[in-house]
Amino acid sequence: MTDLGEAFAAAWALVTGLDSSLAGIVLLSLQVSLSAAFLATLIGLPLGAAIAVGRFPGRQLLIVLLNALMGLPPVVVGLLIYLLLSRAGPLGSLGILFTPQAMIIAQTVLIVPIIAALSRQTIEDAWREYSEQLRSLGARRLSGAMTLIWDTRFSLLTIVLAGFGRAAAEVGAVMIVGGNIDGVTRVMTTTIALETSKGDLPLALGLGIVLITLVILLNGLAAVIREVAQRRYG
Secondary structure (H helix, E strand, C coil), X not given: CHHHHHHHXXXXXXXXXXXXXXXXXXXXXXXXXHHHHHHXXXXXXXXXXXXXXXXXXXXXXXXXXXXXXXXXXXXXXXXXXXXXXXXXXXXXXXXXXXXXXXXXXHHHHHHHHHHHHHHHHHHHHHXXXXXXXXXXXXXXXXXXXXXXXXXXXXXXXXXXXXXXXXXXXXXXXXXXXXXXXXXXXXXXXXXXXXXXXXXXXXXXXXXXHHHHHHHHHHHHHHHHHHHHHHHHHC
């Protein structure tokens, strides 16, 4: 019990003292996850909107596929990206395996289905409610989708935050494609796994404190956004 207490005290000292090693890992984690969330939003949001307002053969199958991919195992994504980026793979010439870029790609692939599927449902619900009004104003499906993206922006922002939280908490895929190289590709989740296996609890606990704090802040921000949206738009 004493050892555990000392480990927590040391971890807290690392966090409050802004330890350079811990800060570097946290900054890299934020860089990778924010980049992945940004790219996934650029891909997933238009995809979700197009499916929400579009009517085409195979649409229902695509919706089912997106919903299924929300639960895609991270290690499978990591394996597929590894095979693509390895020297023998089709994208091996890029030379980005075991770099932050590879980690961003893996996280993006993981959260695109989440953002696309959830935004599709949000925009489709709004389309059902306002489609007749939009058509009466002369709006086509594309312009109507853009209007609904703006009208549901608070809900969509919450979805993007959920995607970012999923990316920040991911460990399997980034471990495979990033290699967990000290000072290069070591992020919070992979460092926690490594340091725990080595018995270095202070650093693992310190990063755990930061990660849990980040998750709490994200959920708090999402709650504030929902509250603002409800007050402003009922």
